[in-house]
Amino acid sequence: MREFWVATGLLWLAGVGLRLSILAVPPVILSIQADLRLSGTEVGILSGLPMVLFAIAALPGSLFIARLGAMPTLVIGFLIAGVASALRGAILDAFALYAATIVMSAGIAITQPALPPLVRQWLPHHVSRGTAIYTNGLLMGETLPVMFTIPLVLPFVDGSWRWALVFWGVPLVFIAILTVALAPAAKEPAAVASAARHDWWPDWRNPLTWQIGVLLGSVNGVYFASNAFLPGYLTEAGRPDLISAALTALNFGQLPASFILLATAERFVRRAWPFVVCGVLFLLCLAGMVMTASLWPSFGPACWDSSAPWCSLSLSPCRRC
Secondary structure, three states, X not given: XXXXXXXXXXXXXXXXXXXXXXXXXXXXXXXHHHHHOOOHHHHHHHHHHHXXXXXXHHHHHHHHHHHHOHHHHHHHHHHHHXXXXXXXXXXXXXXXXXXXXXHHHHHHHXXXXXXXXXXXXXXXXXXXXHHHHHHHHHHHHHHHHHHHHHHHHHHHOOOOHHHXXXXXXXXXXXXXXXXXXXXXOOOOOHHHHHHHHOOOOOOOOOHHHHHHHHHHHHHHHHHHHHHHHHHHHHHHOOOHHHHHHHHHHHHHOHHHHHHHHHHHXXXXXXXXXXXXXXXXXXXXXXXXXXXXXOOHHHHHHHHHHOOHHHHHHHHHHHOOO
């Protein structure tokens, strides 16, 4: 029983670490833009780099898992991401910020594929529950920076966006250290683990591979683009007072759904209807966001974002493909 709780705790913390350093940027993006004199295009590049690296570095991450194992890959990725995230606070120009963001995003990208095999190794009889646990942690990692950076972290660091980025990078290093110190022994059958080590390259001829990629890419594209441009949109609309509330709603809206999934995970695995419902909600709520700058941008994001975890969990058993 102790190993079960240690495994679930580490999986949850790993999920948190996947998003802390990335979502630390939106609350301070206006300060970064003013300090480094970034154009709207350059803000888009800065916000889009993590998604690009997720795609580019995911395959090397799978190779590292095959050669080194899932747990060492996760630890190495978090150490790289934590250090690079903190170094973003020491940069002097936009190109150095881009470089640090690329390294940080690569660390996260090689870490993310390690979680599904870790679930199978640590919780082989509770795969869906383990997936829901680290998904809940991931959503919490998306919520904490946008919820607390403006009201708590920035006052604590004298309003410095540089130190705010350092603040959210440090936990990644602690998560890596805790994983090394407390990781339970793998319970996955040796034959299954050995087969997984030799099956790291995706089957590009399988249509399901492309379907999963398009689905996850679409959800992530809408999500990260909304986080990146919502502060600027509200500022231009004369409602900067809504930035913190809107970003919090955008990310906090996922948590109620994720807690429900912890209790009902098995019912949504490999079901098609969550994708249909999510797609309709995305379109309706995005339309509401772009057509008004009232309280809707604060509550509209929560509407569509609460449906994202259902898509993620429905895909979870397919991620081996």
